[in-house]
Amino acid sequence: MRSMDFSSWEAAMTTIVGLAVFTLLGVGIRMLMMQTIQQRRERMNRQINERVKTLMAAYRTLGGSFTGQLTVDPTHLRDMRERAPTGEGQQESAAATSERARRIRDAVEAALADILLLGTEEHCRLAGQAASDLAAGRPIHTAELVVSLRSFIRSALDLGPMPDDVVIPLQGPTRTQGSAGRGKADADRSGNKGGGGGNGGGGGGMGMGADTVHGAEVVPPHAT
CATH class of the missing domain: 1.20.5 (Single alpha-helices involved in coiled-coils or other helix-helix interfaces)
Known part of the structure; x- marks a missing residue:
């Protein structure tokens, strides 16, 4: 101033x-x-949104099931083929079971990789232990890792902790649906459609033959 x-x-x-x-x-x-x-x-x-979104997807993969088999089978496809039974029916059943287990294991491995990339120190410790057990061929449980993920996600979204009176059973990996049965049904449906088309073509050929025979029976007027 x-x-x-x-x-x-x-x-x-x-x-x-x-x-x-x-x-x-x-x-x-x-x-x-x-x-x-x-x-x-x-x-x-x-960055926080992408991190929470990725960890939420991993949470659904690792803890999307409350019943059934809650462990992850680490058996690889080559080992499953070696253990396959010799009977035809048994082979189909074993193939469907092994395919389902393989899909679950692949999904769990991808979720563990995401957690090792974006998880907290506790998440990385639990995911690293689970990955080591899978690599060593030991079945793993994901319940402890799922609980840790749930607590972190609720805290990141400004949600309160789970009430003490809520009893949550142990959670396991999401059970994937196999596509073998659906593919077989689609193949049978396509085969039935193809067979119907062949019959229709045969009927058309028979009609043409009848016209030809009928035409041969007709005598032109100048021939008489």
Whole structure:
């Protein structure tokens, strides 16, 4: 305020222009800082959203089942083929079971890889132990890892902890649906349609033959 001079019009204009420039610089710096902070916050929010979304998908994969077989079979496809029985019916049943177990194991392995990438320290410790057991050929349980994921996701979404009176049974990996039966049904349906088309073509050929025979029986008028 001491440097302001309003003794003349020139001095007053100079003072006003200086104040305007100073104010514009201050506003510009403030807007730049706010924009930088906002972009950083949006980037962090996107990262958090992607992290929570990935961990939620892993949670559904590892804990989507409450009944049945809650362990993950680590047997590989080559070992399943070696153990396959010799009977035809037994082979089909064993193939369907092994295919289902293989799908579950592959889904669990992918979920464990995501957890090792984006999980917390506790998640990485549990997922690393589970991955080591799978690599060593030992069946694994995912219930403890599922509980840890559930607590973290609820906390990240600002949800309260699970009530103490809620009893949750042990959770296991989601059971996948095999596509062998559906593919066989589609193949049978396609075969039936193809057979119907062949019969229709045969009927058309028979009609043409009858017309030809009938035409041979007709005697032209000039022939008599």
